[in-house]
Amino acid sequence: MRIGVIGAGLLGAGVALELAARGHDVDVFEREGACLSQASRQNEGKVHLGFVYGHDRSLATARLMARGAYSFAPIVRRWLDLDTLPLDVSAPFHYLVHRDSLCSSEELAAFYAQVVDIAAHESGRPGASYLEVPGAPCCRRLTAGERARVAGDGIVDAYLTSELAVDPAPLASLVRQRLSEDPRVAVHLRTTATSVTISTDEVRLEMAGPDGVRDDAFDHVVNASWDDLLRLDRTAGVDPRGPWSYRLKRYLRVRAVGDTALPAATIVLGAFGDIVPYGGGDLFLSWYPAGCTGLTTALRHPEVGHRLGSDGEACLRAAIHAPLAGLVPALAGLPDEAIEGAAVxxxxxxxxxxxxxxxxxxxxxxxxxxxxxxxxxYHTVDTGKWTVAPLFARALARRIAGAA
Ligand SMILES: Cc1cc2nc3c(=O)[nH]c(=O)nc-3n(C[C@H](O)[C@H](O)[C@H](O)COP(=O)(O)OP(=O)(O)OC[C@H]3O[C@@H](n4cnc5c(N)ncnc54)[C@H](O)[C@@H]3O)c2cc1C
Incomplete structure (x- = not known):
């Protein structure tokens, strides 16, 4: 059976490794010059337990995230054939409630208690592990004194949760390396899938690559292209699930900050930001109003791959750091050079x-x-979140292998 996978993010790489492990040959087509170089590398790395989805009262998002979170490390460990994963894990996240939060503190407290119950349920499944870190899921409201040590004016309540992030960049490098070594996986870099044609017994892919335009037929094709998902689906005659949007989200990566007193924190609920000191020493900073731009309902975001000039980057560094430092005063203690040298x-x-x-x-x-x-x-995957990519990759590989 010949299987084509479009896009080598965590989802596409995972599907390829899962299918290769089941004895199938897989061709992976990746637009960029390296695998796992896009959203699966350039994200915050939070392995969501669901706390941030406090506005989804159905709890469906919290349930899905907890399922993904507790299977993330076990699945990725199997892909990499390692006994333990070398992960740069953050400290547990504080959830800091902003005075302009979309949900009241009481609503969030009730929601967080439900998230803890859902996570506890997931943790009881055979083989479940939350990033290989021991301990039960939890969420504790901070006292006013504890809150004052973490947060400044503008934060009206605070919780310490058991949620964690891992630095996605080193993990992406490990998966990339593993993909390149699998004898059943052929990776075709700088190759962009341009259109898909579905018929009863095959799926044809048209691609543009270093050797020009070509056309090939596969028994199954997986669209794991994320930022080109809907445009490619449309060429295959597949409509989106419903109304959608693409956003471009920029953040700062401050290198080798080292051991600071900075907390891992998510400011809720609304257009706020995150602070993530990873175990390896780098720091992630995001402030939504400054970094998240260009919401579009087009079939593709027009700024995929777009870079800011040096002046634009300097403005963005200040526009992300200043409001965050107002809410989490420890950030103001970072040396100016650290922020000025941060990667956008x-x-x-x-x-x-x-x-x-x-x-x-x-x-x-x-x-x-x-x-x-x-x-x-033809199989198309809206990954939704990095947290659930391994879960979805395994599920889809089982489906395709089962069909074979
Ligand atoms: C700033 C930011 C922060 C985030 N933080 C988190 C977080 O903390 N936790 C979390 O769970 N999720 C987070 N996410 C979401 C998460 O990053 C994505 O849901 C996830 O990485 C998507 O994985 P993927 O493999 O589907 O996509 P990608 O990793 O983007 O992989 C898709 C691949 O397809 C390739 N491609 C695209 N079009 C084509 C084509 N036509 N032909 C060939 N190749 C193509 C791309 O080059 C890319 O390599 C964040 C996202 C961003 C941008």
Missing amino acids: EGGIILAQGTTDVTDHESGLHARSDVGPRSFGR
Whole structure:
């Protein structure tokens, strides 16, 4: 059986490794010059337990995230054939409630208690492990004194959770290396899938690569292209699940900050930001109003791969750091050179919902109607979140191998 995978992010790489492990030959087509160089490398690395989806009262997003979170490390460890994963894990996340939060502190407290119950349930499944870190899921409200040590004015309540992030960059490098070594996987870099044609007994892919334009037939094709997902689906005659949007989200990566007193923190609930000191010493900083731009309902974000000039980057560094430092005063203690030297990175986010997170009714507040959809031999995956990529990769590989 010949299987073609479009896109080598964590999802596409995972599908390829899962299918190769089941004895199938896989061709992976990747637009960029390296695998795992886009959203699966350029993200915050939070392995969501669901706390941030406090506006999804159905709890469907929290359930899905917890399922993904507790299977993330076990699945990736199997891909990499390692006994333990060398992960740069953050400290547990504080959830800092902003005075302009979309949900009240009482609503969030009740929601967080439900998230803990859901995570506890997932943790009891055979083989479940949350990033190989021992301990039960938890969420504790900080006292006013504890809160004052972490947060400044503008934060009205604070919780310490058991949620963690891992630095996605070293993990991406490990998966990239593993993919390149698998004898059943052929990776074709700088090769862009341009269109898909589905028929009963094959799926044809048209591609543009270093040797020009070509056309090839496969028994199954997986669309794992994330930032080109909907445009490619449309060429195959597949419509989106519902209204969607793409956003470009930029953040700062401050190198080798070392041992600081900085907390891992997510400011909730709305268009705020995150602070993530990774175990390896780098620091992630995001401030949504400055870094998240260009929400579009086009089939593709026009700024995929777009870089800011040096002046634009300097402005963005200040526009991300200053408001965050106002809310988490320890950030103000970082040396100026650390912020001035921070790398500006970013990636595209696909989500269902056409209005931004400041809208109570926005579809962006849920991320549960995601995952693989199959149309005969064509399979398209809205990964939704990095957290659930391994879970979806394994599920889709089982489906394709089962069909074979
Ligand atoms: C700034 C930011 C922060 C985030 N933080 C988190 C977080 O903390 N936790 C979390 O769970 N999720 C987070 N996410 C979301 C997460 O990054 C994505 O959901 C996830 O990485 C998507 O994985 P993927 O493999 O589907 O996509 P990608 O990793 O983007 O892989 C898709 C690949 O397809 C390739 N490609 C695209 N079009 C084509 C084509 N036509 N032909 C060939 N190749 C093509 C691309 O080059 C890319 O390599 C964040 C996203 C961003 C941008």
